[in-house]
Amino acid sequence: MMYTIAAEMLAFAYSAGQPVLNAVSTQVKTGEVTGIIGPNGAGKSTLLQLLCGLLIPESGTVRLNDRPLDQYTDRERARLVAYMPQSVSPAFSLSVREVVALGRFPHLGPFGSLGAPDHEIVQACLTQTETTELADRDFLSLSGGERQRVLLASVLAQEPRLLLLDEPTSSLDLPHEAAFFQQLRTLAAQELGIVVVTHDINMAAQFCDRLVLLGKNHCLVKQGTPSDVLQADVLTRAYGSPLLVGVHPQSGGPFVTAPVGGV
Amino acid sequence: MGNTRFLLLLGLVSCAVIFTCSIFIGTETLDLGQAWRELRHLTPLADAPTLSILLMQRIPRTLAAFLAGGGLAVAGCAFQALLRNPLATPYTLGVASAGALGAWVAFLLADVTASIPLLALLTSKQVMAFLFAGVDVFLVYLLAARRIHTAPAVLLLAGVTLGMLANAGIMFSRYLARPDRLVNMDRWLMGGVDVLGYQPVLLLAAGVIPCSVVLLLQAARYDQFAFGTTLAAGRGVNIGRLQTTTFFVGSLITAVIVSEVGPVGFVGLIIPHGVRLLTGPSHRLLMPLSIVAGGAFLCACDIVARRILPGETPIGIITTMVGGPVFLYLLVRRRFSDWNV
Numbered sequence: 001m002m003y004t005i006a007a008e009m010l011a012f013a014y015s016a017g018q019p020v021l022n023a024v025s026t027q028v029k030t031g032e033v034t035g036i037i038g039p040n041g042a043g044k045s046t047l048l049q050l051l052c053g054l055l056i057p058e059s060g061t062v063r064l065n066d067r068p069l070d071q072y073t074d075r076e077r078a079r080l081v082a083y084m085p086q087s088v089s090p091a092f093s094l095s096v097r098e099v100v101a102l103g104r105f106p107h108l109g110p111f112g113s114l115g116a117p118d119h120e121i122v123q124a125c126l127t128q129t130e131t132t133e134l135a136d137r138d139f140l141s142l143s144g145g146e147r148q149r150v151l152l153a154s155v156l157a158q159e160p161r162l163l164l165l166d167e168p169t170s171s172l173d174l175p176h177e178a179a180f181f182q183q184l185r186t187l188a189a190q191e192l193g194i195v196v197v198t199h200d201i202n203m204a205a206q207f208c209d210r211l212v213l214l215g216k217n218h219c220l221v222k223q224g225t226p227s228d229v230l231q232a233d234v235l236t237r238a239y240g241s242p243l244l245v246g247v248h249p250q251s252g253g254p255f256v257t258a259p260v261g262g263v
Numbered sequence: 264m265g266n267t268r269f270l271l272l273l274g275l276v277s278c279a280v281i282f283t284c285s286i287f288i289g290t291e292t293l294d295l296g297q298a299w300r301e302l303r304h305l306t307p308l309a310d311a312p313t314l315s316i317l318l319m320q321r322i323p324r325t326l327a328a329f330l331a332g333g334g335l336a337v338a339g340c341a342f343q344a345l346l347r348n349p350l351a352t353p354y355t356l357g358v359a360s361a362g363a364l365g366a367w368v369a370f371l372l373a374d375v376t377a378s379i380p381l382l383a384l385l386t387s388k389q390v391m392a393f394l395f396a397g398v399d400v401f402l403v404y405l406l407a408a409r410r411i412h413t414a415p416a417v418l419l420l421a422g423v424t425l426g427m428l429a430n431a432g433i434m435f436s437r438y439l440a441r442p443d444r445l446v447n448m449d450r451w452l453m454g455g456v457d458v459l460g461y462q463p464v465l466l467l468a469a470g471v472i473p474c475s476v477v478l479l480l481q482a483a484r485y486d487q488f489a490f491g492t493t494l495a496a497g498r499g500v501n502i503g504r505l506q507t508t509t510f511f512v513g514s515l516i517t518a519v520i521v522s523e524v525g526p527v528g529f530v531g532l533i534i535p536h537g538v539r540l541l542t543g544p545s546h547r548l549l550m551p552l553s554i555v556a557g558g559a560f561l562c563a564c565d566i567v568a569r570r571i572l573p574g575e576t577p578i579g580i581i582t583t584m585v586g587g588p589v590f591l592y593l594l595v596r597r598r599f600s601d602w603n604v
Contacts (some may be wrong), residue, residue, distance in 0.1 A: 010504030054496050085497070088490045091347040092544045105487055106499040112547055113484025158498065
């Protein structure tokens with residue numbers, strides 16, 4: 001079954017008179033990797049949190065399969081849409097398996113007890129993210145890359161249809177970042193919808209099916225395929241500074257960089 | 264795992280032993296055979312001194328200690344999870360200080376209100392302690408409430424500040440009080456579970472049991488707080504509702520306990536930490552076992568208060584004398600390295 005989140009004319013402000021997002025409309029669906037890109041402060045993370053119902057828009061609507069998102073209960077929503085925040089700091093020490101098991105919460109009863117099927121799903125998520133060998137390790141003892149894979153396993157344990165990730169690779173080196181994006185592509189091929197906020201335009205160009213570009217003015221500048229969006233004039237308008245667009249040496253897709261000498 | 268289960272079983276058996284000892288050990292030695300004879304012959308309590316001590320003093324006292332200790336421990340677990348702070352206690356939000364101020368105001372008003380029965384009841388130290396604690400809770404909430412959910416840091420700062428204001432109020436009350444009254448007033452501040460009969464027990468039970476059930480039902484949600492509110496919200500936890508529920512129910516349980524037994528310190532702080540060493544961080548196990556351990560701890564402290572130290576030592580002194588070193592031990596052994604704060 002196809003699942004979609006459709007946002008129409010979204011506007012949001014954390015404090016009155018200071019809009020963070022203005023009249024943004026977009027749509028994401030299962031089977032696709034959608035990247036949300038744009039300059040600092042453009043409202044990318046805010047848009048992501050609006051799309052999964054963690055923030056309530058001041059105006060505009062968010063619909064999950066044609067039903068307004070606010071008509072879902074918190075648990076109903078969490079069974080369909082999972083959210084992975086930018087950075088997490090656990091309050092106390094937990095094993096990797098316990099961290100992944102926390103993801104089963106929306107499927108559990110009032111006492112939160114895990115049954116045999118839940119344990120099987122936790123194990124499957126550990127396997128899928130290649131973290132089985134870390135299962136008994138303390139989460140706090142893991143490296144940045146390992147932590148991100150475990151967190152991914154944890155949100156996958158929610159068994160969502162749409163997975164929204166906020167800058168999941170910001171603390172990873174290039175090979176780990178590429179491996180993480182490759183994993184997102186694999187998940188999309190398994191009929192999961194992926195929405196990822198990232199500052200790495202080139203990773204987005206390489207791994208995303210669609211890009212949503214927000215501008216400094218908190219508005220949508222352009223959305224479409226990476227080739228449509230990643231054009232020098234469009235990016236310059238969004239970032240407020242000139243950016244150069246070339247060709248990726250391997251894929252032949254767009255490759256973005258800043259001009260020598262800064263901006 | 265097997266070792267943990269054995270320790271848990273040992274802990275539960277120890278709690279049961281302490282609970283039983285608390286009934287049978289006191290300032291006077293009970294002749295159980297005599298109590299049984301009095302019970303078997305259905306002797307009226309007025310003519311059955313041993314049975315009377317057992318039924319009207321020892322059992323209510325033990326139940327009061329168990330309810331107060333268990334309630335403070337479960338509220339401690341909830342506040343530590345809510346504020347993501349290992350130093351949070353049921354008293355962190357100023358409830359105990361405000362309750363104590365209420366009790367002191369009641370002491371001050373006693374002369375004025377003694378002749379009017381209804382007014383005397385309304386200004387009794389229990390009612391006034393509960394009212395003042397309630398006012399503190401509402402003020403803290405008003406200061407910390409935000410559009411989306413409550414700000415834990417503001418909650419903490421508002422609680423600590425209101426607690427300090429209440430302490431200033433207590434000092435002012437002391438300044439105004441008649442010197443001969445100060446002994447009674449100070450004694451209340453030291454806490455005590457020396458209740459007579461079942462009315463205080465019923466009041467404690469009416470507050471502690473339903474509030475504990477509500478908090479226990481949130482245990483799986485507190486586990487989700489381990490990674491902060493955003494991830495928990497993404498998992499389907501209604502953050503605003505959980506914060507409000509914990510805040511009000513945790514404060515209510517504390518206010519009821521403070522109004523009945525006074526501000527007994529350290530139980531809500533050390534019991535969750537001690538039990539967490541056995542159970543790990545999962546609140547589904549931590550919270551029910553903290554109730555049992557907290558109840559047993561206060562019963563044990565009451566035994567010490569009755570038998571080991573001379574006279575009847577106020578229980579608040581015992582809990583602090585035991586709790587302080589235990590807490591320092593946990594600190595020195597770096598048990599708080601479990602907390603990433």
